[in-house]
Amino acid sequence: MAPPAPAPAHVLVFPFPLQGHINCMLHLATALVGAGVLVTFVHTDHNLRRLERASASGSSASPSLRFLSVPDGLPDDDPRSAGGLLELLQSMRAVASVAYRALLASLLSTARPTRPDHHDGGFPPVTCLVADGYLPWTIDIADELGVPVLAFPTSSACSTLVYLSVPRLFELGELPFPAGGDLDEPVHGVPGMESFLRRRHLPSPFRPVGENGVNPRVHVLSKYTFHSGKARALILNTAASLERPALAHIAPHMRDVFAVGTLHAMSPAPPAVASSLWREDDGCMAWLDGQADRSVVYVSLGSFAVISREQFMEVLSGLVATGYPFLWVLLPDMVGVSQDAVFQEVARAVGDGGGKQTRIVEWARQRDVLRHRAVGCFLTHAGWNSTLEGTVEGVPMVCWPFFADQQISSRFVGAVWKTGLDMKDVCERGVVERTMREAVESAEIRWSI
Numbered sequence: 001m002a003p004p005a006p007a008p009a010h011v012l013v014f015p016f017p018l019q020g021h022i023n024c025m026l027h028l029a030t031a032l033v034g035a036g037v038l039v040t041f042v043h044t045d046h047n048l049r050r051l052e053r054a055s056a057s058g059s060s061a062s063p064s065l066r067f068l069s070v071p072d073g074l075p076d077d078d079p080r081s082a083g084g085l086l087e088l089l090q091s092m093r094a095v096a097s098v099a100y101r102a103l104l105a106s107l108l109s110t111a112r113p114t115r116p117d118h119h120d121g122g123f124p125p126v127t128c129l130v131a132d133g134y135l136p137w138t139i140d141i142a143d144e145l146g147v148p149v150l151a152f153p154t155s156s157a158c159s160t161l162v163y164l165s166v167p168r169l170f171e172l173g174e175l176p177f178p179a180g181g182d183l184d185e186p187v188h189g190v191p192g193m194e195s196f197l198r199r200r201h202l203p204s205p206f207r208p209v210g211e212n213g214v215n216p217r218v219h220v221l222s223k224y225t226f227h228s229g230k231a232r233a234l235i236l237n238t239a240a241s242l243e244r245p246a247l248a249h250i251a252p253h254m255r256d257v258f259a260v261g262t263l264h265a266m267s268p269a270p271p272a273v274a275s276s277l278w279r280e281d282d283g284c285m286a287w288l289d290g291q292a293d294r295s296v297v298y299v300s301l302g303s304f305a306v307i308s309r310e311q312f313m314e315v316l317s318g319l320v321a322t323g324y325p326f327l328w329v330l331l332p333d334m335v336g337v338s339q340d341a342v343f344q345e346v347a348r349a350v351g352d353g354g355g356k357q358t359r360i361v362e363w364a365r366q367r368d369v370l371r372h373r374a375v376g377c378f379l380t381h382a383g384w385n386s387t388l389e390g391t392v393e394g395v396p397m398v399c400w401p402f403f404a405d406q407q408i409s410s411r412f413v414g415a416v417w418k419t420g421l422d423m424k425d426v427c428e429r430g431v432v433e434r435t436m437r438e439a440v441e442s443a444e445i446r447w448s449i
């Protein structure tokens with residue numbers, strides 16, 4: 001008699017509860033399901049409710065992919081905005097960690113789960129965990145419960161390498177930067193990047209706080225990155241062809257390293273399961289259909305950036321001066337003024353008949369937008385998902401980085417991959433206009449991996 005077939009692998013995936021992390025992890029989950037693996041995907045209670053509200057069809061899982069949730073520990077009416085990132089990190093560690101540990105213990109045993117909605121769904125015990133880079137304690141919980149774990153920071157290899165280089169940057173005296181010092185000074189302490197890295201390209205927390213003070217986030221994020229070395233392997237959503245040198249420099253710090261991206265390009269479009277925390281605007285695809293080839297500037301600053309009214313006006317004026325039609329994703333709380341005021345400013349800037357030229361939406365199906373023949377340029381904050389999505393579609397990017405890994409991604413786009421232009425954190429209408437024109441008109445930076 002043939003031996004019984006082994007139970008399929010069952011992976012527990014738990015993203016930090018922000019859109020960029022959720023998208024990337026869900027692409028990984030979809031790829032695993034495609035390879036015959038069962039996946040339990042853990043959201044926070046708050047986000048699971050939001051996903052259900054935002055999606056017309058609900059987050060329909062396949063029989064091999066199910067969604068469970070744990071509390072994030074914040075009150076329901078907490079905005080969970082960029083300014084509150086530290087609170088979210090702390091409350092995930094204090095509250096979500098306890099629920100997550102209990103969930104994992106229940107999924108490892110044959111005993112009944114601790115929550116009635118956490119039914120076993122016929123899934124065998126969990127065989128592997130995926131640990132988000134912002135949730136390093138999930139590696140410790142996996143260790144404690146004897147489950148193999150893969151560390152998965154949802155950002156690039158180059159930003160991971162920068163955080164691994166923090167001790168060296170201190171040794172060389174390149175950290176801390178002097179307060180008020182020149183941000184264009186070269187930085188030599190990150191291996192492989194000596195020839196083109198400047199202070200301004202390091203992730204935003206590296207900029208000094210107070211009188212020559214180091215932002216505590218540098219130490220925290222560096223510690224988190226080194227902690228990945230305790231996992232069985234580090235996986236990164238990148239392509240070896242894109243980041244081979246950085247991957248080679250990371251390898252000595254980890255037990256193993258794998259470039260598993262670009263994940264979104266391996267997932268079906270439209271996605272089989274809903275992942276947007278905001279309702280997607282259905283009309284913008286039809287609007288794009290009415291525009292000429294490669295004529296539209298698509299503007300999206302991701303899910304977390306906030307801009308001042310002055311910055312908004314500079315970008316708007318620069319865009320209008322180009323004469324290109326534009327599609328702009330503006331979340332309701334993204335500009336420091338009301339959404340009505342935003343619409344009034346846009347109407348004033350584009351004048352009569354401008355409606356044909358502009359479309360402002362709360363959220364778009366970005367991947368479909370970037371694939372549309374009408375899109376000729378992507379003004380992006382250089383979040384890692386957006387950078388990969390723009391790169392894969394070969395849409396020239398203008399990068400306007402805000403925080404975290406966005407500065408270094410922006411530098412790589414402009415100087416190494418040459419898939420777009422780095423506008424740095426300069427936001428001035430003349431620069432916006434000039435850079436946008438250059439991106440749309442240059443055939444050289446239209447490229448695809």
Ligand code: UDX
Pocket residue numbers: 018019020021023154155156276300301302303304305329362363364365366367382383384385386387389404405406
């Ligand atoms: C954040 C950080 O900025 C990023 O650098 C980090 O690596 C992950 O977390 P976020 O700021 O939201 O993410 O940017 P990004 O990484 O680009 O992720 C945004 C995601 O939302 C992308 O997958 C994008 O396709 C999607 N999106 C954005 C939409 O689907 N519709 C939109 O209208 C805007």
